[in-house]
Structures are given as C-alpha cells and as structure tokens.
Amino acid sequence: SPDPRQREALIKLEASMQLGGALHVHDFAMTSVEWLVKNATYRPHCYMCLTDRQSVRFIFSSQWPKALPQCSPWTLLENLRAKLANVTELDNSNLTIFTDQDPETVYPTQEEIWTTFEQAFLALFGLVTYAPVFRDYYYQGLTEFYTDNVMYLELRALLPEIYELDGSTHDTAWTLKTYQDVTRQFITEHPDFFGTRVIFTVHRAVNTSALTRTVEEAMKLQRDFPDIMAGFDLVGREDSGKPLWYFKDVLSLPAERGVTLPFFFHAGETDLEGTEVDQNMLDALLLNTSRIGHGFALLRHPVAKGLSRKKGVALEDLRNHPAAALMLENHPLVISSDDPAMFGSSGLSYDFYEAFVGFGGIKSTLGSLKELAINSIR
Numbered sequence: 136s137p138d139p140r141q142r143e144a145l146i147k148l149e150a151s152m153q154l155g156g157a158l159h160v161h162d163f164a165m166t167s168v169e170w171l172v173k174n175a176t177y178r179p180h181c182y183m184c185l186t187d188r189q190s191v192r193f194i195f196s197s198q199w200p201k202a203l204p205q206c207s208p209w210t211l212l213e214n215l216r217a218k219l220a221n222v223t224e225l226d227n228s229n230l231t232i233f234t235d236q237d238p239e240t241v242y243p244t245q246e247e248i249w250t251t252f253e254q255a256f257l258a259l260f261g262l263v264t265y266a267p268v269f270r271d272y273y274y275q276g277l278t279e280f281y282t283d284n285v286m287y288l289e290l291r292a293l294l295p296e297i298y299e300l301d302g303s304t305h306d307t308a309w310t311l312k313t314y315q316d317v318t319r320q321f322i323t324e325h326p327d328f329f330g331t332r333v334i335f336t337v338h339r340a341v342n343t344s345a346l347t348r349t350v351e352e353a354m355k356l357q358r359d360f361p362d363i364m365a366g367f368d369l370v371g372r373e374d375s376g377k378p379l380w381y382f383k384d385v386l387s388l389p390a391e392r393g394v395t396l397p398f399f400f401h402a403g404e405t406d407l408e409g410t411e412v413d414q415n416m417l418d419a420l421l422l423n424t425s426r427i428g429h430g431f432a433l434l435r436h437p438v439a440k441g442l443s444r445k446k447g448v449a450l451e452d453l454r455n456h457p458a459a460a461l462m463l464e465n466h467p468l469v470i471s472s473d474d475p476a477m478f479g480s481s482g483l484s485y486d487f488y489e490a491f492v493g494f495g496g497i498k499s500t501l502g503s504l505k506e507l508a509i510n511s512i513r
C-alpha cells in the first residue's frame with residue numbers, strides 16, 4: 136500500500152472529483168458518529184442506560200422514561216456529564232465497530248463482528264429515531280456526502296416509527312415523507328445536488344406474516360411516493376437469515392398483482408459456500424432484482440454471474456470483493472460506502488480510494504475510477 140502522504144493525497148483527489156451516486160448506504164450509518172455524539176447527545180432531555188452486555192441505549196423524553204428490560208436505570212446525560220471529571224470517556228462510548236487494535240483479535244469470527252455491528256445500530260436507535268434528531272441527522276449525512284462530491288444518494292432505510300419528546304410516534308409514511316421534505320430543503324440550499332431515493336428495508340429475521348405486511352406497505356408507499364421510493368430490500372446478516380427463496384411467495388406478490396416494486400436485494404454477502412443462503416444471488420436475479428447488494432460470492436456462481444452481466448445488474452460495495460476480476464470481464468459495478476459511520480469513515484471518497492488501490496494496484500488509472508462513477512448514474 137502507498138505511503139500515508141500518497142494516501143492522503145489520493146483521498147483528497149477523490150474527494151474533489153465527481154463520484155456520481157452512492158447507491159448503497161444504510162440509513163443509520165450514513166452520518167459520522169462524531170456528529171451524533173457532539174450534537175445529538177448534548178440536546179436536552181437525553182437519557183442513557185447501559186445494557187447487561189455493556190451497550191448503551193438512549194431516549195429523549197419530557198418525563199422520566201420507563202425502565203428498559205436488561206438495562207441499568209436511566210440517567211439524564213446532562214446530570215451525568217456534570218458529575219464526570221472526564222467527559223470524553225463518555226463521549227467515546229462505542230457507537231461504531233471501529234477499533235484501533237488488531238481487528239483479527241478483536242473480531243475473531245463473523246458471529247462476533249455481526250453481534251457488535253447490530254448492537255451499535257441498537258445503541259444509535261434511540262438517538263436517531265427522535266424526530267428533531269432524525270431530520271438533522273439525515274441533513275448532516277447529506278452534507279457529508281455532498282462535501283465528498285456525491286451528487287445522488289440511494290438510501291437503504293428501515294423507515295421506523297419516529298418519536299417525539301412526549302412519547303407520541305409517527306408512522307412509516309411520515310418517515311418517508313420527512314426524508315422527502317428534508318431532501319427538498321437540501322436541494323433548495325444546494326441546487327446542484329440531484330436528490331435521494333429510498334429503498335425501503337426490513338430485517339431478514341422477520342417471519343412470513345411480518346414480511347407480507349411490509350411488502351404490502353412497500354407497494355403502497357411505491358404508489359403514494361413514486362418520486363422518492365426506489366424499491367425494496369431485506370437487510371441484516373445473510374448467513375443467519377432465511378434464504379430469499381423461503382420468502383418467494385411473498386416476494387412474488389407485487390409481480391402477481393401487476394404492481395411495480397423494484398427489488399435491490401442484498402445477496403452473496405456470504406462465504407458459506409453451498410448453503411441455502413449461498414443461492415440468494417441466483418434467486419435475487421430470478422426475482423428480477425435491479426442491483427445486487429455486495430455479491431462478493433458471485434465468482435463462485437458462474438450461472439448467476441452470466442445472468443447478472445447479461446441483464447446489466449450492477450453489484451454494489453467492495454469489501455472482500457473479487458471486483459477486479461469482474462471489472463476485467465466488463466461486469467457492471469458501482470462503489471458505495473454501505474455504513475461509513477460504523478467503519479469510522481465518512482461519505483464516499485474513502486471507498487473510492489480503497490477501490491483504486493485494491494482493484495488495479497499500481498496499474499489503476501483515473502479511467503477506471505471514471506467508469507465506476509459513471510456506472511452509478513446509469
């Protein structure tokens with residue numbers, strides 16, 4: 136790898152060129168955690184508790200909040216900070232999976248890293264689902280991507296219930312509408328930003344009836360918000376979830392009813408060769424997916440690979456990825472940052488840096504970067 140100065144210079148260069156669209160970014164990992172800690176947790180009425188597994192939880196409330204199971208009593212952060220000698224210690228409570236230790240030692244297995252990853256999302260949840268923070272978090276995230284010269288965003292979003300200080304909550308349509316309103320406001324202030332579209336997501340741990348309700352909801356949102364709704368996806372750890380095929384009846388509902396609901400499935404984010412989930416890429420293609428999230432198992436699946444190339448189905452993201460080999464075969468690819476906040480990066484230029492040095496090594500040229508950027512706006 137290049138020396139640190141070269142690295143700095145390359146990241147700066149990439150931050151200064153148009154990177155096109157970021158097509159694979161998850162809602163609650165889009166904005167730097169530093170912003171969340173320095174801005175959100177310093178707002179009034181913010182309470183914190185610690186779970187039995189030493190993970191933090193937050194809530195904003197006008198009243199003293201009801202205790203959470205398996206969690207310490209709530210403390211008002213303002214009071215806690217007033218008492219603490221070392222505030223930074225509190226501020227660095229672990230809201231990411233970033234580590235400055237040897238990652239192989241800290242995360243020896245997939246199981247461990249996914250547990251920590253999902254705990255980090257749970258830790259953020261009470262902050263980012265508070266209505267005023269929700270809006271500002273998204274606006275700040277747009278700012279971070281825009282600063283990196285990203286001109287268009289596709290957001291994988293859970294569209295959870297958003298709550299107010301008095302405990303009242305808003306529904307899914309409200310959450311989507313808020314994304315739309317904040318995006319419009321952002322465009323007014325940054326007229327060269329193209330916009331955001333939302334891929335409504337649900338955790339793959341759901342059962343069939345919950346998924347049916349969510350797909351019904353997705354079809355409705357697609358009809359009511361055609362400008363901002365891009366489609367639908369299932370998220371969470373692929374290895375421990377049901378394969379897409381298990382849900383084939385539910386996922387065929389839109390086609391059966393002649394309703395448009397584009398799919399953007401996560402698939403092939405697994406090393407488990409020969410298991411049921413290892414079939415997800417082919418099934419995603421059979422279900423007419425528009426792109427494949429990750430797809431790093433694609434090289435092991437020649438039939439799926441032939442099909443995705445023929446249909447022009449792009450793969451998103453690059454970690455552990457045989458992307459260089461696929462690019463040589465002219466397979467469409469786009470670079471995206473997935474969960475920049477969780478990985479301790481931001482925006483998109485870090486990922487372009489990794490792609491640049493990782494794909495072509497010393498032979499990388501600006502031409503390959505340009506192709507990746509152009510793919511993302513096709």
Ligand SMILES: O=c1[nH]cnc2c1ncn2[C@@H]1O[C@H](CO)[C@@H](O)[C@H]1O
Nearest residue numbers: 161162163256293370371372473474
């Ligand atoms: O790389 C990924 N693969 C699969 N699921 C993911 C990934 N990154 C984030 N999430 C999922 O998105 C939710 C937040 O919206 C997280 O809870 C996580 O399950």
